[in-house]
Amino acid sequence: MSVTLADPPPRLAQARDAFRIVPLEAPLGARIEGFDVRNAPAGAQLFALKAALREHRILVFHGQQPDDAAYLDFASHFGTVFAPPRNAPVLGSDPYGAAPDIVLVSNVDDGLLGNAELSAHADHHWTPQPSSGSLLHALEVPPAGGDTTWINLVKAYEALDDAIRAEIDGLKLITYNPFLRRRHPLPGGVGLPLYRTPDIEPLTPWVAHPLVRTHPDNGKRLLYLDAATEVEVVGYEASRGAALVERLRAHLLQPRFAYTHRWQVGDIVYWDNQATLHSRTAFDPASRRRLKRISLAGSRPF
Ligand SMILES: O=C(O)CCC(=O)C(=O)O
Numbered sequence: 181m182s183v184t185l186a187d188p189p190p191r192l193a194q195a196r197d198a199f200r201i202v203p204l205e206a207p208l209g210a211r212i213e214g215f216d217v218r219n220a221p222a223g224a225q226l227f228a229l230k231a232a233l234r235e236h237r238i239l240v241f242h243g244q245q246p247d248d249a250a251y252l253d254f255a256s257h258f259g260t261v262f263a264p265p266r267n268a269p270v271l272g273s274d275p276y277g278a279a280p281d282i283v284l285v286s287n288v289d290d291g292l293l294g295n296a297e298l299s300a301h302a303d304h305h306w307t308p309q310p311s312s313g314s315l316l317h318a319l320e321v322p323p324a325g326g327d328t329t330w331i332n333l334v335k336a337y338e339a340l341d342d343a344i345r346a347e348i349d350g351l352k353l354i355t356y357n358p359f360l361r362r363r364h365p366l367p368g369g370v371g372l373p374l375y376r377t378p379d380i381e382p383l384t385p386w387v388a389h390p391l392v393r394t395h396p397d398n399g400k401r402l403l404y405l406d407a408a409t410e411v412e413v414v415g416y417e418a419s420r421g422a423a424l425v426e427r428l429r430a431h432l433l434q435p436r437f438a439y440t441h442r443w444q445v446g447d448i449v450y451w452d453n454q455a456t457l458h459s460r461t462a463f464d465p466a467s468r469r470r471l472k473r474i475s476l477a478g479s480r481p482f
């Protein structure tokens with residue numbers, strides 16, 4: 181007996197003439213115009229989007245209305261959905277270690293992350309194969325606050341002076357899993373550590389990645405460090421490592437490397453987790469903010 185596959189649902193072809201990539205007047209980012217993520221993209225358009233992501237690090241699409249299936253279908257052009265290792269909890273992980281394909285980032289309707297400020301991070305940095313990129317689709321946005329800022333880590337690296345670049349080029353950094361730290365808070369109500377000192381038992385499993393990462397798609401070097409997660413420079417005495425990390429963090433958080441996005445309903449932002457950090461400002465808990473996130477699988481940093 182022969183088995184036939186069902187035809188996929190018909191999709192409109194993407195308009196070709198209106199498609200435009202418009203760089204933002206910012207240290208990173210481009211706006212994509214004349215593109216509806218629900219429609220089937222032309223090959224040349226998809227290739228142009230991939231090249232634009234490599235060049236601009238984040239892509240902003242306005243006025244998008246995909247349902248979950250269309251959103252996943254669009255994202256699948258850029259890779260498979262990130263699946264965490266069973267022993268590494270991530271945002272949205274269930275008790276068995278699995279995470280949903282689409283995570284509701286929302287302060288209402290059983291969403292995750294509430295209304296608090298989020299420090300700058302790259303999604304799933306603390307796993308062996310961190311995410312290559314993530315997408316957020318805005319469904320409801322607050323009248324004020326809840327802005328998301330992306331930082332260009334290539335520019336941050338390139339702006340370091342030669343002496344510090346020479347010091348850090350071969351170093352490895354452990355970024356401890358903050359979801360594990362939540363399960364194992366430090367005694368005495370001390371907050372989340374920025375650096376692991378010898379008195380703190382290391383969270384396991386941990387993984388060390390290069391502090392200076394080579395981008396897998398374009399070979400650019402970048403500072404692979406976030407703003408506030410517990411870290412440790414491998415082989416450095418704690419006070420020396422902590423001082424180095426503090427200095428690098430103060431450097432990369434400068435506004436000259438950053439773009440802040442004020443969300444509108446219907447926006448999709450697709451960003452490169454391999455070359456950027458993102459943070460979020462707090463917002464009034466009485467207002468509603470609802471976004472859907474898809475994170476894509478990545479590869480081992482080198
Ligand atoms: O809510 C935001 O703007 C960002 C949330 C976030 O960090 C994420 O979805 O990965």
Ligand SMILES: [Fe+2]
Pocket residue numbers: 301302303458
């Ligand atoms: Fe994130």
